[in-house]
Amino acid sequence: MRPTGRLHIGHYFGALQNWVRLQNEVLPAGRVVAQHAAPVQSQEPAYECFYFIADWHALTSDYADTSAVAENTLQIMIDYLAAGLDPAKSVIFQQSAVPEHAELHLLLSMVTPLGWLERVPTYKEALENVKDKDLHNYGFLGYPVLQTADIVIYSKEGAPLYVPVGEDQVSHVELSREIVRRFNSFYELRLRDEAFDQSQSVHLHRLLMLAGERLEDYLFEYPLSTETKIAILSALRRSTAAEGLENFLERISKFKESVALLSVDRVLAEPEVMLTKTPKIPGLDGRKMSKSYGNAITLSETDEEIRKKTKVMVTDPARKRRTDPGNPDVCPVYDWHKLFSAGEPGRLEWVRQGCTTAGIGCIECKDAMATNLIKWIAPVRERRVKWEKNPKGVLEILDEGSRRARVVAQGTMERVREAVFGWGKKRKEIGGSAAKA
Amino acid sequence: MRPTGRLHIGHYFGALQNWVRLQNEVLPAGRVVAQHAAPVQSQEPAYECFYFIADWHALTSDYADTSAVAENTLQIMIDYLAAGLDPAKSVIFQQSAVPEHAELHLLLSMVTPLGWLERVPTYKEALENVKDKDLHNYGFLGYPVLQTADIVIYSKEGAPLYVPVGEDQVSHVELSREIVRRFNSFYELRLRDEAFDQSQSVHLHRLLMLAGERLEDYLFEYPLSTETKIAILSALRRSTAAEGLENFLERISKFKESVALLSVDRVLAEPEVMLTKTPKIPGLDGRKMSKSYGNAITLSETDEEIRKKTKVMVTDPARKRRTDPGNPDVCPVYDWHKLFSAGEPGRLEWVRQGCTTAGIGCIECKDAMATNLIKWIAPVRERRVKWEKNPKGVLEILDEGSRRARVVAQGTMERVREAVFGWGKKRKEIGGSAAKA
Numbered sequence: 001m002r003p004t005g006r007l008h009i010g011h012y013f014g015a016l017q018n019w020v021r022l023q024n025e026v027l028p029a030g031r032v033v034a035q036h037a038a039p040v041q042s043q044e045p046a047y048e049c050f051y052f053i054a055d056w057h058a059l060t061s062d063y064a065d066t067s068a069v070a071e072n073t074l075q076i077m078i079d080y081l082a083a084g085l086d087p088a089k090s091v092i093f094q095q096s097a098v099p100e101h102a103e104l105h106l107l108l109s110m111v112t113p114l115g116w117l118e119r120v121p122t123y124k125e126a127l128e129n130v131k132d133k134d135l136h137n138y139g140f141l142g143y144p145v146l147q148t149a150d151i152v153i154y155s156k157e158g159a160p161l162y163v164p165v166g167e168d169q170v171s172h173v174e175l176s177r178e179i180v181r182r183f184n185s186f187y188e189l190r191l192r193d194e195a196f197d198q199s200q201s202v203h204l205h206r207l208l209m210l211a212g213e214r215l216e217d218y219l220f221e222y223p224l225s226t227e228t229k230i231a232i233l234s235a236l237r238r239s240t241a242a243e244g245l246e247n248f249l250e251r252i253s254k255f256k257e258s259v260a261l262l263s264v265d266r267v268l269a270e271p272e273v274m275l276t277k278t279p280k281i282p283g284l285d286g287r288k289m290s291k292s293y294g295n296a297i298t299l300s301e302t303d304e305e306i307r308k309k310t311k312v313m314v315t316d317p318a319r320k321r322r323t324d325p326g327n328p329d330v331c332p333v334y335d336w337h338k339l340f341s342a343g344e345p346g347r348l349e350w351v352r353q354g355c356t357t358a359g360i361g362c363i364e365c366k367d368a369m370a371t372n373l374i375k376w377i378a379p380v381r382e383r384r385v386k387w388e389k390n391p392k393g394v395l396e397i398l399d400e401g402s403r404r405a406r407v408v409a410q411g412t413m414e415r416v417r418e419a420v421f422g423w424g425k426k427r428k429e430i431g432g433s434a435a436k437a
Numbered sequence: 438m439r440p441t442g443r444l445h446i447g448h449y450f451g452a453l454q455n456w457v458r459l460q461n462e463v464l465p466a467g468r469v470v471a472q473h474a475a476p477v478q479s480q481e482p483a484y485e486c487f488y489f490i491a492d493w494h495a496l497t498s499d500y501a502d503t504s505a506v507a508e509n510t511l512q513i514m515i516d517y518l519a520a521g522l523d524p525a526k527s528v529i530f531q532q533s534a535v536p537e538h539a540e541l542h543l544l545l546s547m548v549t550p551l552g553w554l555e556r557v558p559t560y561k562e563a564l565e566n567v568k569d570k571d572l573h574n575y576g577f578l579g580y581p582v583l584q585t586a587d588i589v590i591y592s593k594e595g596a597p598l599y600v601p602v603g604e605d606q607v608s609h610v611e612l613s614r615e616i617v618r619r620f621n622s623f624y625e626l627r628l629r630d631e632a633f634d635q636s637q638s639v640h641l642h643r644l645l646m647l648a649g650e651r652l653e654d655y656l657f658e659y660p661l662s663t664e665t666k667i668a669i670l671s672a673l674r675r676s677t678a679a680e681g682l683e684n685f686l687e688r689i690s691k692f693k694e695s696v697a698l699l700s701v702d703r704v705l706a707e708p709e710v711m712l713t714k715t716p717k718i719p720g721l722d723g724r725k726m727s728k729s730y731g732n733a734i735t736l737s738e739t740d741e742e743i744r745k746k747t748k749v750m751v752t753d754p755a756r757k758r759r760t761d762p763g764n765p766d767v768c769p770v771y772d773w774h775k776l777f778s779a780g781e782p783g784r785l786e787w788v789r790q791g792c793t794t795a796g797i798g799c800i801e802c803k804d805a806m807a808t809n810l811i812k813w814i815a816p817v818r819e820r821r822v823k824w825e826k827n828p829k830g831v832l833e834i835l836d837e838g839s840r841r842a843r844v845v846a847q848g849t850m851e852r853v854r855e856a857v858f859g860w861g862k863k864r865k866e867i868g869g870s871a872a873k874a
Contacts, residue, residue, distance in 0.1 A: 110576035139547035
């Protein structure tokens with residue numbers, strides 16, 4: 001979430017509810033899952049969840065006035081806690097407190113074609129529709145690159161990486177997959193150290209020939225010089241990039257000794273969409289719920305405000321008079337009933353029956369819905385009020401989450417840096433004590 | 438310098454020579470200079486120099502094959518040391534070892550208009566001329582943003598920031614100035630804490646009115662709420678951004694008590710061009726010297742290679758026969774003589790006289806030049822060979838330089854983060870122990 005304002009019930013049902021569910025999901029006890037050696041213990045969490053507040057992303061549109069970003073970050077953290085995110089189960093953190101995201105963003109930017117970014121539909125839409133801010137900036141164009149870094153920096157070797165999103169975000173995750181795939185394609189191929197042993201020279205020669213190289217272009221004096229080693233790896237990378245690594249590996253598969261000189265290490269995980277069910281929750285006026293439309297109920301809304309706002313809520317526009325029958329399937333109030341009144345036996349039937357026969361009026365109907373919304377919001381709001389009184393405690397939780405996130409992000413960046421620059425290998429080559437502490 | 442290959446004498450005379458001169462320049466003893474309290478001591482350096490190896494920049498064009506980047510980084514560091522850069526005087530470091538550059542790059546990217554980048558002449562030229570690499574990537578477009586971060590992260594409060602460049606780089610530094618100026622314009626205006634004291638309310642009201650705000654839109658209940666404080670700062674920033682901060686301050690200058698509530702803190706220094714004299718040093722074939730043209734003399738070239746290569750060097754094309762008189766002013770060999778033979782009494786006159794009268798032949802002339810070039814290169818090459826044998830020592834120097842650079846970069850980023858997000862202030866507001874350790 002970007003810290004551009006407080007969260008409302010639209011955010012809750014659109015995302016937070018699912019986040020809380022995922023955090024609380026446990027593996028079936030006794031099952032053996034791929035990434036675990038031993039059978040699952042009881043109450044073992046199904047996912048390791050990372051949720052963050054995207055304060056750098058807030059700058060892509062709100063760079064010109066950041067006065068409220070810190071306060072909004074604090075408030076969103078309070079919203080998270082009020083909604084039920086639990087720092088004991090999830091890593092909840094602040095994006096800018098994990099500067100490794102910026103480093104990965106920079107590296108990914110080098111391999112991301114401009115055309116991919118320029119063609120993102122939401123980018124073009126925003127440029128056309130947003131009139132009060134100038135979005136023609138380099139950073140705004142790079143939004144999906146930063147988003148990709150945000151996701152894949154939490155890659156874990158050998159484990160899938162899911163992004164819980166709704167339908168409207170699927171194409172963004174797809175773009176992240178494309179960027180990661182391209183990044184991996186340049187950096188995943190390595191040569192094992194043995195490849196440069198004289199005993200393997202026949203197999204190395206064959207590898208080069210299979211990649212279309214002329215052996216005369218190389219100086220095969222053993223031990224091979226640094227220049228020759230670099231030239232060999234470089235040639236293999238160029239050649240496999242042109243053909244496609246998969247294709248190359250398939251084509252040469254019968255030369256097992258030559259294939260064995262190669263290693264292919266996936267650097268970053270390709271993120272996968274985890275499509276989450278999000279119920280329909282229109283705003284008070286029937287449009288998309290949004291703070292800027294003034295049609296939202298925040299997570300800290302008072303009972304009085306809820307009563308007042310829902311009283312004037314939009315209903316089926318065809319039901320003009322009390323005596324007209326209505327259609328709940330086009331009525332925003334009924335959408336809300338489905339969320340808040342489902343637990344009350346008979347209430348949904350009462351609404352449908354009463355509405356379609358003009359047996360009840362909209363005022364009665366809204367009133368019943370508001371009563372249930374108020375019941376639903378009470379514990380959320382209570383937690384919110386509690387944390388509002390303790391901003392120091394909120395910050396401590398956020399800081400601790402950022403610290404934990406950073407440990408993971410740093411681990412990923414070590415692998416990424418090695419894949420891109422290979423200093424670990426180079427330092428080892430040069431000799432023990434040049435290795436960094 | 439980007440680690441895309443070894444350095445040659447073109448790099449030396451185009452840049453390194455000046456870098457060494459700047460590093461060795463001392464202030465005149467006894468003079469009082471602005472940024473010093475006490476008069477200058479003897480042998481006090483005139484500049485604090487930062488020189489780096491731009492390994493991230495190498496990725497903007499060479500992302501698809503990074504096999505050689507680490508080795509090239511090492512070799513360029515050896516070139517630096519051979520050329521006379523002294524780690525005791527200059528901070529010599531590796532870009533990617535100071536990840537704060539990436540963080541500042543990200544922040545600057547948010548305020549950099551796409552049009553500024555798309556219109557950079559060298560960008561358009563490269564897209565048109567470079568055919569063997571696909572440069573249509575997000576990172577390549579952002580090259581000047583990263584360059585700006587590289588420079589201004591070494592801003593020092595109250596001191597000017599110079600970039601020693603030749604004519605061809607002046608426009609890049611100009612663009613950096615523009616980016617920094619725009620960044621500062623959004624984040625330099627703050628309100629002093631006193632502004633929110635009840636005793637200052639009249640002056641605060643006036644400030645808001647002068648900024649075109651309606652006081653009815655604010656809730657002036659003291660102590661002011663966080664929301665009100667944010668709204669006030671936000672309004673002032675929006676209004677001054679529209680009018681221009683300088684204009685606003687000038688317009689309201691007679692309301693001294695109101696002006697006193699504001700503070701304007703330059704966040705980053707605007708870099709200034711330090712135009713360096715670079716002598717003309719064409720390649721062996723008369724074109725621009727470049728490794729890829731095969732017309733360069735590297736800093737580790739052997740005497741034999743120098744003799745061999747200079748023998749076939751291009752001269753005044755009008756001098757076809759030994760008996761034709763030549764024109765040294767259009768002859769690459771004479772350009773080289775000016776660099777390498779100036780210390781030999783009478784040699785330059787001998788060349789001019791002999792050439793224009795056909796008194797000497799080109800072979801003789803080249804031979805005399807090569808002798809002096811060999812004399813010149815000997816100590817450079819000797820230092821190069823010494824360091825080549827000690828790559829571990831080279832890396833240690835580079836690591837120590839990166840560590841020193843990082844301390845400065847981290848200090849700058851603390852100021853930048855505070856200017857953008859204001860967490861220091863927010864944490865103080867919230868209370869002592871929320872302040873980060």
